[in-house]
Amino acid sequence: MLTRESRLTSSQLFSWAVRTGRRAGTSTLVLHLAVPSTETAGRRPQVGFVVSKAVGPAVTRNLVKRRLRHLARERLSSLPGSGVLVVRALPPAATASYAVLGDDFDRALDRLERRSQTGGGR
RNA sequence: UGAGCUGGCCGGGCGACCGCGUGGGGCGCGAGCUCCCCGAGGAAGGUCCGGGCUCCACAGGGCAAGGUGGUGGGUAACUCCCACCCGGGGUGACCCGCGGGACAGUGCCACAGAAAGCAGACCGCCGCUCGCGCCUCACGGCGGGAGCGGUAAGGGUGAAACGGUGGUGUAAGAGACCACCAGCGUGCCGGGCGACCGGGACGGCUAGGUAAACCCCACCUGGAGCAAGGUCAAGAAGGAGGACGCCGCGAGGUGUCCUUCGCGCGGACGUUCGAGGGCUGCCCGCCCGAGUUCGCGGGUAGACCGCCAGAGGCUGUCGGUGACGGCAGCCCUAGAUGGAUGGUCGCCGACCGUGGUGCCGCGAGGCCCACGGGGACAGAACCCGGCCUACAGGCCAGCUCAUCCG
RNA sequence: UGGGGUAUGGGGUAAUUGGCAGCCCGACUGGUUCUGGUCCAGUUAGUCUAGGUUCGAGUCCUAGUACCCCAG
Numbered sequence: 331m332l333t334r335e336s337r338l339t340s341s342q343l344f345s346w347a348v349r350t351g352r353r354a355g356t357s358t359l360v361l362h363l364a365v366p367s368t369e370t371a372g373r374r375p376q377v378g379f380v381v382s383k384a385v386g387p388a389v390t391r392n393l394v395k396r397r398l399r400h401l402a403r404e405r406l407s408s409l410p411g412s413g414v415l416v417v418r419a420l421p422p423a424a425t426a427s428y429a430v431l432g433d434d435f436d437r438a439l440d441r442l443e444r445r446s447q448t449g450g451g452r
Numbered sequence: 453u454g455a456g457c458u459g460g461c462c463g464g465g466c467g468a469c470c471g472c473g474u475g476g477g478g479c480g481c482g483a484g485c486u487c488c489c490c491g492a493g494g495a496a497g498g499u500c501c502g503g504g505c506u507c508c509a510c511a512g513g514g515c516a517a518g519g520u521g522g523u524g525g526g527u528a529a530c531u532c533c534c535a536c537c538c539g540g541g542g543u544g545a546c547c548c549g550c551g552g553g554a555c556a557g558u559g560c561c562a563c564a565g566a567a568a569g570c571a572g573a574c575c576g577c578c579g580c581u582c583g584c585g586c587c588u589c590a591c592g593g594c595g596g597g598a599g600c601g602g603u604a605a606g607g608g609u610g611a612a613a614c615g616g617u618g619g620u621g622u623a624a625g626a627g628a629c630c631a632c633c634a635g636c637g638u639g640c641c642g643g644g645c646g647a648c649c650g651g652g653a654c655g656g657c658u659a660g661g662u663a664a665a666c667c668c669c670a671c672c673u674g675g676a677g678c679a680a681g682g683u684c685a686a687g688a689a690g691g692a693g694g695a696c697g698c699c700g701c702g703a704g705g706u707g708u709c710c711u712u713c714g715c716g717c718g719g720a721c722g723u724u725c726g727a728g729g730g731c732u733g734c735c736c737g738c739c740c741g742a743g744u745u746c747g748c749g750g751g752u753a754g755a756c757c758g759c760c761a762g763a764g765g766c767u768g769u770c771g772g773u774g775a776c777g778g779c780a781g782c783c784c785u786a787g788a789u790g791g792a793u794g795g796u797c798g799c800c801g802a803c804c805g806u807g808g809u810g811c812c813g814c815g816a817g818g819c820c821c822a823c824g825g826g827g828a829c830a831g832a833a834c835c836c837g838g839c840c841u842a843c844a845g846g847c848c849a850g851c852u853c854a855u856c857c858g
Numbered sequence: 859u860g861g862g863g864u865a866u867g868g869g870g871u872a873a874u875u876g877g878c879a880g881c882c883c884g885a886c887u888g889g890u891u892c893u894g895g896u897c898c899a900g901u902u903a904g905u906c907u908a909g910g911u912u913c914g915a916g917u918c919c920u921a922g923u924a925c926c927c928c929a930g
Contacts, residue, residue, distance in 0.1 A: 353703090359556095379790075388830080389829095391796095393794095395791095396472095396795065397621055397794095397795065397796095399795090403470095404606090428796065
């Protein structure tokens with residue numbers, strides 16, 4: 331679970347991260363990561379989730395969200411200081427196990443970090 | 453023992469590690485840290501009804517529109533619930549029913565059939581009159597036709613055909629008359645608060661269906677919905693849409709042009725006689741300079757309230773056939789807002805499947821052992837009462853039918 | 859949260875007041891052709907589900923299911 335502080339609660343930041351952030355996808359997840367160019371104070375990273383109705387009914391959507399929040403909490407330290415991460419779940423995430431979701435999360439996060447080190451992004 | 457009917461209840465358990473939200477306590481200047489309590493459902497679901505609550509509207513009445521529809525009760529209210537009545541189904545326990553009005557009016561009843569609604573008559577039956585043919589010496593008889601009239605018994609159609617059965621009667625027939633039965637109307641007696649039920653009397657002999665067709669009658673309904681509504685409260689930067697061009701595989705980015713929004717009202721001062729701003733906290737001075745500033749209202753991003761103690765739950769008792777109500781005692785039992793109530797793992801476990809040269813049994817099957825799988829439907833979003841829908845598996849109580857034993 | 863609409867063979871669509879469920883494309887079979895296509899003839903299969911009103915329901919009523927749309 332995530333504390334209130336680490337949650338992304340502003341819809342403006344949500345659309346900002348999805349629009350301008352770098353993207354990496356797997357079969358179950360798509361991650362958007364945006365880092366402010368100027369250091370807007372040393373805030374902690376924030377994580378938000380998007381689980382649409384295509385994933386399933388409310389019970390499975392909530393289950394996917396809870397699993398993702400736990401996964402994100404364990405990986406908070408590897409995010410850049412003031413980064414904004416949006417995790418979007420795809421329909422296969424409904425049937426994926428916790429371990430599979432964790433692997434996909436790690437792979438996508440790894441790809442995002444590598445791209446930022448090689449000076450990617452716009 | 454088997455098959456069923458009705459009502460009620462449960463709907464995984466234990467543990468370890470790591471977490472989240474409301475509230476409370478402690479520490480800390482503070483950010484925060486730490487401890488404790490509590491933390492999804494019977495449907496939280498669909499959003500089909502009814503209410504509370506909030507804002508708007510409203511003298512009163514009527515029309516329109518929508519809804520409800522046996523009777524009596526319960527309730528804050530209901531299209532809900534209870535009891536009863538009526539009709540239908542079942543051997544039965546029991547179940548089902550939008551169940552007012554068809555002499556207030558209008559409409560419809562396809563096909564078939566003579567005729568489908570109020571009266572009429574196709575075939576037929578019967579009588580009378582007039583021809584014709586045949587038989588007979590004749591009287592007369594038989595057959596068939598036309599016209600006039602009497603009938604509705606029989607025929608056949610249909611979902612439905614103008615009461616049914618039997619008799620008297622007749623030229624043939626007919627409620628024309630009689631008996632019984634069904635049904636209608638009027639008034640009476642008895643029972644019931646009532647819907648209605650039972651009984652007998654009289655009348656007329658008979659009246660079709662459809663209102664989930666229009667309609668009539670009685671009753672009910674002001675509108676919106678917690679994104680209701682309220683409090684606090686930035687910024688003037690730009691935002692939205694469209695057309696065209698460039699870049700990009702694309703998502704998109706960027707440029708030009710057009711449209712629109714960037715609030716309303718009022719006051720004061722000011723536009724070269726300088727409001728206001730900057731240097732600079734003040735004065736002088738210098739520079740920029742056409743709007744500046746104040747009040748009231750409105751309230752976008754955002755924050756907070758509404759927001760969880762309530763038609764509340766449990767137990768007992770009393771009243772009532774029951775729904776339910778009265779009284780007493782005890783309890784506090786989710787309040788999130790990109791949305792908490794959990795994640796991972798282990799053990800147990802109903803239950804299911806497979807196997808066994810195991811045990812019991814005539815058998816169906818039961819028990820035991822091993823292995824594998826392993827909980828259904830489903831997540832509060834202002835609250836409550838119902839309805840409807842989904843649901844693996846299991847428990848309890850009462851009752852019915854069949855069979856066997858005593 | 860509030861409101862509206864649709865459902866007819868495999869696909870797309872008709873059905874006047876309730877009165878025999880049609881049409882096009884497709885699929886299949888046969889014929890024509892040396893073969894395929896074209897063409898001709900024929901066959902297949904349907905009113906979303908359940909219940910009700912009615913003599914009779916695609917149509918009317920009630921409940922449900924699925925999908926779509928609109929406003930905030």
